[in-house]
Amino acid sequence: MANNGEDIENNMVTEAPVPTQNQHPEPGVTGVRSRGGGGGAEQNGQAPPQRTPQVVESEEDEDEELTLKYGAKHVIMLFVPVTLCMVVVVATIKSVSFYTQNDGQRLIYTPFPEDTDTIGQRALNSVLNATIMISVIIVMTMVLVLLYKYRCYRVIQGWLFLSSLLLLFFFSFIYLKEVFKTYNVAMDWITLAVIVWNFGVVGMICIHWKGPLRLQQAYLIMISALMALVFIKYLPEWTAWLILAVISVYDLLAVLCPKGPLRILVETAQERNEPIFPALIYSSTMVWLVNMADTGLGHRPMTRKNSTEAPITQVESQSLALGPAPLSPPEDDGGFTPNWMGHQEHQLGPLQSTDETRREIQQLPSARPPVMDDDDEERGVKLGLGDFIFYSMLVGKASAAASGDWNTTLASFVAILIGLCLTLLLLAIFKKALPALPISIFFGLVFYFATDNLVRPFMDQLALHQFYI
Amino acid sequence: MTAAVFFGCAFIAFGPAFSLFIFTIAKDPLRVIILIAGAFFWLVSLLLSSLVWFIATKATNAQDLTLQKNLLIFGSIFSVILQEVFRFAYYRLLRKANEGLAAISEEDGPPLSVREMAYVAGLGFGIMSGAFSMINTLSDSLGPGTVGMFGDSQYYFITSALMTLALTMLHTFWGVVFFEGCERKRWWVIAVVLCVHLMVFSLSLLNPFYVASILPVYAIMLLMAVWAFFSSGGSLHNITLLWTCKTRLKPI
Numbered sequence: 001m002a003n004n005g006e007d008i009e010n011n012m013v014t015e016a017p018v019p020t021q022n023q024h025p026e027p028g029v030t031g032v033r034s035r036g037g038g039g040g041a042e043q044n045g046q047a048p049p050q051r052t053p054q055v056v057e058s059e060e061d062e063d064e065e066l067t068l069k070y071g072a073k074h075v076i077m078l079f080v081p082v083t084l085c086m087v088v089v090v091a092t093i094k095s096v097s098f099y100t101q102n103d104g105q106r107l108i109y110t111p112f113p114e115d116t117d118t119i120g121q122r123a124l125n126s127v128l129n130a131t132i133m134i135s136v137i138i139v140m141t142m143v144l145v146l147l148y149k150y151r152c153y154r155v156i157q158g159w160l161f162l163s164s165l166l167l168l169f170f171f172s173f174i175y176l177k178e179v180f181k182t183y184n185v186a187m188d189w190i191t192l193a194v195i196v197w198n199f200g201v202v203g204m205i206c207i208h209w210k211g212p213l214r215l216q217q218a219y220l221i222m223i224s225a226l227m228a229l230v231f232i233k234y235l236p237e238w239t240a241w242l243i244l245a246v247i248s249v250y251d252l253l254a255v256l257c258p259k260g261p262l263r264i265l266v267e268t269a270q271e272r273n274e275p276i277f278p279a280l281i282y283s284s285t286m287v288w289l290v291n292m293a294d295t296g297l298g299h300r301p302m303t304r305k306n307s308t309e310a311p312i313t314q315v316e317s318q319s320l321a322l323g324p325a326p327l328s329p330p331e332d333d334g335g336f337t338p339n340w341m342g343h344q345e346h347q348l349g350p351l352q353s354t355d356e357t358r359r360e361i362q363q364l365p366s367a368r369p370p371v372m373d374d375d376d377e378e379r380g381v382k383l384g385l386g387d388f389i390f391y392s393m394l395v396g397k398a399s400a401a402a403s404g405d406w407n408t409t410l411a412s413f414v415a416i417l418i419g420l421c422l423t424l425l426l427l428a429i430f431k432k433a434l435p436a437l438p439i440s441i442f443f444g445l446v447f448y449f450a451t452d453n454l455v456r457p458f459m460d461q462l463a464l465h466q467f468y469i
Numbered sequence: 470m471t472a473a474v475f476f477g478c479a480f481i482a483f484g485p486a487f488s489l490f491i492f493t494i495a496k497d498p499l500r501v502i503i504l505i506a507g508a509f510f511w512l513v514s515l516l517l518s519s520l521v522w523f524i525a526t527k528a529t530n531a532q533d534l535t536l537q538k539n540l541l542i543f544g545s546i547f548s549v550i551l552q553e554v555f556r557f558a559y560y561r562l563l564r565k566a567n568e569g570l571a572a573i574s575e576e577d578g579p580p581l582s583v584r585e586m587a588y589v590a591g592l593g594f595g596i597m598s599g600a601f602s603m604i605n606t607l608s609d610s611l612g613p614g615t616v617g618m619f620g621d622s623q624y625y626f627i628t629s630a631l632m633t634l635a636l637t638m639l640h641t642f643w644g645v646v647f648f649e650g651c652e653r654k655r656w657w658v659i660a661v662v663l664c665v666h667l668m669v670f671s672l673s674l675l676n677p678f679y680v681a682s683i684l685p686v687y688a689i690m691l692l693m694a695v696w697a698f699f700s701s702g703g704s705l706h707n708i709t710l711l712w713t714c715k716t717r718l719k720p721i
Contacts, residue, residue, distance in 0.1 A: 076498035406604040418509045458519035466676035469545045
């Protein structure tokens with residue numbers, strides 16, 4: 001059973017990375033923004049007649065300033081869930097010994113053992129393991145991109161449905177079992193079945209269909225933590241560190257290279273004007289439906305009202321736009337859930353839209369519906385679940401492996417948060433899909449190894465003598 | 470050793486810092502980011518200084534205990550100096566970032582004043598410094614053991630907690646005073662802060678003779694608190710207003 005579980009889990013685990021995607025036509029908005037000076041003049045059909053470029057520029061600056069102001073809020077909106085996920089993983093590692101025990105079991109994708117006689121052999125084995133794992137990931141990404149390109153949405157949806165099913169039922173059952181063992185809690189099978197059943201079903205509903213935002217976010221955090229724990233348990237030491245390093249490099253290449261699979265995915269989704277992966281991406285606000293024009297919800301009137309208001313009040317109107325009952329991610333509009341191994345891109349929510357940008361978009365001779373304006377008013381930020389998993393895996397490994405030292409865990413945690421902050425800053429500057437793994441994992445790894453080998457003995461000596469620097 | 474010791478020491482060491490965080494920093498995202506970046510800067514300074522210490526210990530005889538202790542003291546002094554250097558570097562970074570934000574802001578002035586940034590940066594340094602000093606000790610206090618079995622002091626945990634608290638608060642005050650001094654181009658302030666930091670470290674060398682180390686450190690902390698209060702715009706007038714719960718003393 002355990003082996004079977006591992007196989008299925010590995011299948012899920014090695015689904016290709018997929019980037020998150022904003023629903024609005026970025027190039028359009030960015031284009032307008034940069035042309036603000038000249039373009040503003042010709043678009044002021046309904047605005048006061050004498051609009052100097054200075055005023056338009058100040059609106060641009062205002063957009064940027066609001067972007068940066070909201071940028072700080074977005075950073076915190078990601079800090080909190082990432083911190084929560086890490087806290088769950090570290091708390092579990094420190095208390096439940098199951099996840100740090102070496103049972104001798106391995107994933108089928110890391111077949112080479114690491115308890116070898118020589119260091120050279122161990123290094124070789126870990127390199128081979130990492131190579132196998134990363135090639136599986138690459139193959140799976142290609143498969144996913146191909147499936148998406150040839151519109152096999154049902155296959156992808158079914159695949160992801162099955163994976164989240166396994167996570168929510170099987171892995172959470174194992175987790176509960178181990179927690180009960182650790183705390184010596186006696187639980188009968190009937191109660192356990194009821195608990196796991198309810199947990200799983202509510203999770204499936206929240207993630208794949210509709211649910212309260214906070215509950216959906218909580219479930220996403222929980223499944224990321226579960227996945228990270230599985231990785232921590234089943235990946236041997238050196239293999240795990242190597243995989244972390246290699247996957248950040250892969251992430252960088254896959255997202256930024258013109259022929260990278262993730263970039264192809266993003267561009268295909270943009271061409272087709274579909275939102276990709278509405279589930280299995282952590283979103284800080286609800287994802288709006290693309291076909292909102294059909295549903296005729298309160299957004300339309302609000303958009304029109306916004307267009308005629310002065311830019312200064314746009315902030316209030318946008319906060320109003322977020323007020324109405326959120327919509328759940330669509331199930332059948334071609335959005336499919338990414339696999340968390342994939343993840344890595346995230347983007348700021350649409351930037352502040354001004355009268356000019358809205359009019360510009362409405363005048364665009366493309367098939368994009370004007371409903372994109374409503375997406376512009378949503379100021380959420382999205383981060384792939386794969387990012388959560390690898391961040392938590394790094395911190396969890398740090399707390400499991402580093403001689404039980406808390407300083408190392410704390411240092412890796414701060415390093416990852418700072419990496420995330422820098423990534424979001426770059427996102428605000430470049431305004432396109434970016435990989436979230438490289439900077440954070442690089443900082444995390446550097447600080448982990450440096451703290452474990454250099455700072456730990458230093459601080460131990462200082463604590464021993466009670467010197468305070 | 471017991472849960473009481475754990476919780477008591479944890480609250481002594483981290484209580485004030487935690488409440489400062491909850492009441493003044495948690496609501497504002499920009500402050501949280503500056504706090505974490507401050508913690509990061511302190512961490513980097515510690516990393517570099519422990520690298521230096523590590524190289525020094527590896528290059529010398531590990532059996533010679535007095536030499537090792539002297540190397541530890543040297544490493545710590547270097548770490549103190551590096552911490553102040555990084556505080557200055559962080560000041561420069563924050564000023565640049567603040568100018569950038571102010572230039573494009575529609576309000577008059579930057580979103581955060583230098584004083585706010587000074588306080589948050591100081592607290593960031595303090596929290597990280599306190600966490601690194603105390604967390605391992607705290608986690609050990611949960612496990613089994615006997616304190617002072619070989620003739621060491623019985624009061625290890627509580628004195629550690631008290632020193633950690635003092636250091637955290639001191640870092641906050643140093644941050645405020647340091648940034649204010651840099652703002653007004655009073656470079657002697659930097660030298661004074663460095664000297665006080667070195668003095669506090671030297672006092673901690675007197676541990677486990679706690680009377681001679683903890684009491685003077687707390688006295689220094691109170692003096693620094695007063696200095697930070699006046700440096701950040703406080704005055705006796707403000708205190709009077711606070712106690713009499715008025716917004717101004719005389720009606721206009």
